Amino acid sequence: MQRTTISRPLQEHVRSLLACRRCPKMKSAPISGGPVVSEVLLVGQAPGVHEPEAGRPFAWTAGKTLFQWFDEACGFGEEHFRSHIYMAAVCRCFPGKHPKGSGDRVPDDEEIANCAPWLSAEIALLRPKLVIPVGKLAIQQFFGKVGLSEIIGRRIPHVYEGVSFDIIALPHPSGASAWRWVEPGKTLLRQALALLSRDPSLKKIAAKFRE
Numbered sequence: 001m002q003r004t005t006i007s008r009p010l011q012e013h014v015r016s017l018l019a020c021r022r023c024p025k026m027k028s029a030p031i032s033g034g035p036v037v038s039e040v041l042l043v044g045q046a047p048g049v050h051e052p053e054a055g056r057p058f059a060w061t062a063g064k065t066l067f068q069w070f071d072e073a074c075g076f077g078e079e080h081f082r083s084h085i086y087m088a089a090v091c092r093c094f095p096g097k098h099p100k101g102s103g104d105r106v107p108d109d110e111e112i113a114n115c116a117p118w119l120s121a122e123i124a125l126l127r128p129k130l131v132i133p134v135g136k137l138a139i140q141q142f143f144g145k146v147g148l149s150e151i152i153g154r155r156i157p158h159v160y161e162g163v164s165f166d167i168i169a170l171p172h173p174s175g176a177s178a179w180r181w182v183e184p185g186k187t188l189l190r191q192a193l194a195l196l197s198r199d200p201s202l203k204k205i206a207a208k209f210r211e
């Protein structure tokens, strides 16, 4: 499908996604970044407690860090990001607080499996050139159970259900993840951001920002 003809099916996709209620334990309706036709797809973990109220992903402190990384690496800020990059997630609904009171509940295997077809459909529709999984859970959807240090800091060609693209992974930007504050995480995050700064699709998006 030509990129120019994706818009309508992508709008229909997002409408269906927003109506999804497959997971009874989820504490919010689905959150979407909207039907942004893009050759870059970002995959987060799941919305937090603030995103349902804001009605968009990465709307709180983790988002501030994420958009700051892109500003530094690619030269464009949050609003340009949101209007030029498709924002997906492993699970689209807020899972609720962790039962032991520390952070958010990690979606369970059944919820991840329930939500996976939305991501598959987005990849099939958008046929992205670059996918950016953010955090361990998102990285695992492409590489299985691997350590962050094996994946972050590299540009990795990948084939997902017949669609080929490159992956540049990032750690989760929430303060809860200690990985990026100590070595090798600090260096690998710097390498990942340097790779993003040189990516041709992100350079095109940055050029539009300067127009």
Ligand code: SF4
Pocket: 017, 020, 021, 022, 023, 026, 029, 030, 091, 092, 093, 111, 114, 115, 116
């Ligand atoms: S997490 Fe995904 S599959 Fe489950 S209800 Fe939300 S949108 Fe639907």
